[in-house]
Amino acid sequence: MREIELLLSLTPRQWDVHLSQARFRVLVAGRRFGKTQLALAELLFATWGRPGSLAWYVAPSYRQAKRIAWTRLKSMLPPAAPAAINETDLSIRLPLGGEIALRGADQYDSLRGNGLDFAVLDEFASMKPEVWPEVIRPALADRRGRALFIGTPQGHDHLYDRFQFAQSQGLAGASTPDSSDEFAGRARAVAGPVSTVADWQAFQFTTLDGGIVSKEELAGAARELDERLYRQEFEASFEGTAFGLAYHAFSREENVRRCEYRAGARILWSLDFNVHPMCSVIAQRQGDTVEVLDEVVLDNANTLLACESFWQRIQGWRGKHNMGTLQIEIYGDASGHQRRTSGAGTDWNLIREFFAQRYGQSTAHIRAATSNPGVRDRVNLVNSRLLSAAGERRLFIDPKCRQLILDFERVCWRADELGQPTTELDKSDRMRTHTSDALGYYLAQAFPPYAKIGERHDRIF
Template sequence: MSHNLYIPRKHQAEIETGLARFSVLVCHRRFGKTALSINQLIRAASETDRPDWRGAYIAPLYKQAKTVVWDELKRYCGVGTEECLAKFHETELRADFKNGSRIRLFGAENPDSLRGIYLDGVLFDEVAQMPKRIWTEVIRPALSDRKGWAIFIGTPRGKNALYEIWEEARRDPSWFAAMYRASDTNIIDQDELAAAAREMSPEEYEQEFECSFSAAIRGAYFGNLMGEADKEGRITEVSHDPSLPVHTAWDLGMSDSTSIWFVQARPGGTYAIIDYYEACGEGLDHYAKILDDKAYKYGIHIAPHDIRVRELGTGKSRLEVARGLGIRFDIAPNIPIQDGINAVRTLLPSCWFDMTRCEAGLESLRHYRRSFNERMNDFGVRPVHDWTSHAVDAFRYFAVGFRQPGAGPRPPRTENTYNPFGRLHERS
């Protein structure tokens, strides 16, 4: 059997005996979580009585799943041997087992590839780099009729999806939750840990080896500013003021996500970010209906410059299609992305966010980060393009494209937990 290749360490064996239907494992680097997770899927696929068992391994990016996991899956299944458990399909990253079971690899950056399937078991790896809605909106429903299981494994990267799922699991006795710090497991010897501690920043070491959720996200553009917003009480309940217009800023995706922020400019140069919406694979008519359903009194709608591009199929631009649906867009100036990022940095200290309605957008603002070149050991000049990009791009278009005539100077920043927007009436 392929499992002869996998001999679980002490802590891996503990996990295997403790797993529940839903489990969260927060592990330090080099813990062996990939080997653990792959073998959980292989064991479930090969030992099931169901001839149509389906399992999934989900990484943050499809390319990452292929690079990190695909060869390991084949190796643990015994590829090249007479006892090989499965037949492998390279183009689909799919393993078909002799008993009819199937394991497939996916990337979280393409939620549509996961819709419409059923699953008996799923493993999320590096959950901190994924949006939580992949679980709540896409995968959880896919497990329901089969009463399937899920395992979440990752190393912290701030307070994001992994942190939220970890906290929820700790409060729910039906879940299994475990944290494995390098100082406790002794998997990495003490000399190596001491060397790593000398070479890494304290925040990096605490995050990667001691599983700290409070350490800063490496290369995050707005991490400190979002932390200050949290500390100053500006991520809270922010009510809609029906006497003021609601402005929107959009990032328009074709095959991927479209993001919309809903903003009210308040007296004194502050901005109430009252709402956020994101969806994938929908036409403009869908978003026009969302605007109608929210029933705000709208002001300016801001779109990126490429909304003017004519589509091959219709010969019409999305600007023209939107106008036909009653949405008249102002076009954000086409400026270098770094200038747009700086505009967001300037704007954020004046923003108050509704913590509930803007949750998905806030997650993106916290985790939008520069690319890191491991070979050069340095950050790149451009941001990583991933699930955070759509929300941040839309916010960037607001930062560079919105102009409020007669707006006064921004008020001085203070340590303030009073919410000036909390007493306003909610939209009925």
């Protein structure tokens, strides 16, 4: 074993990848598997004691490369052998060895013109796919350099294509030394002698395989995520883009039940500021469980009418439970800060005034978010409350919430002209999405998406 291999300890599954002889390796693994750590170790393995060698760590952006890898890489340098560190260029020249540089796939020009011995493409799914064929692959040609693609799945994208290709090549066994590229059925030029090692090898590991995240931690994540997202993020599964029904976790049998207002509970009111119809939901929370008690769906309404309607609905509870002051929390669409559905003040200002006039009968806290979460993130979150990957249901709907139930049973993802899924909901039926949107705004604020485990910040939930 080489000295550098003794200095850097790898987990058993990291070893599996390290020991592969394949020229191009594709590692698909769950979050916190130890992907980046392996990437950095591989950079040192590729350059240590190899004068003149050059290896690159490529992240989706220069900033990401610096944030994720720079400090870590420097801390992995063997202290006994001082290296020349260039902070401006994010490069390290090793004593008696080669050079390692960090690069961002967003800065195309900085990527050209170098002959490389090794390149790691970390978070490959978040890079422009052209980076490989146009820049990195040509740079590896003259030195017959190696490459390691790394990522956590994000659906059927170019990481998936690479993984599939590597898997098919790996299974095929031997291939030609320069059959290195091109997947998807393109003819391969046969050049040179046939090697006994496959050029490509694919690896797929779960987060648990990595041995870094504990079972308990994973169980926590399973409670917070819906099944598909859990499989993607922690089991490294390539889930197809959500298509068809948006709220796939909903079950009329399991999520619909009689929900009665509990005396003294805070009344949660969450609004969508669509006009025709204007929709809101009234809910209560006990610990982690949310019960939707009622919905307010008004045709051709404005915010004031919605406030009045809501106010009427809750008066019965005050009388029944002999309560003086009702505690109300109000949530909803962040766009209500600018929008004026009734011409006068902004939606949120109208609500503020309405409840100010009823001070004494109610204490209203406005919890309007300043921005809305992404639609997919919000829908994923609602699904996780309807049914988590751990099998828990923590969202229940009273049967009188007819429009909300119809939303859960009917709202679909919109398809584009070619029939491909989009990241928007189908709004072709004017009655659909608004009630579930209203509930989603509340849930997104009350239960912020699972504390991000991992380094991928661009698109998570």
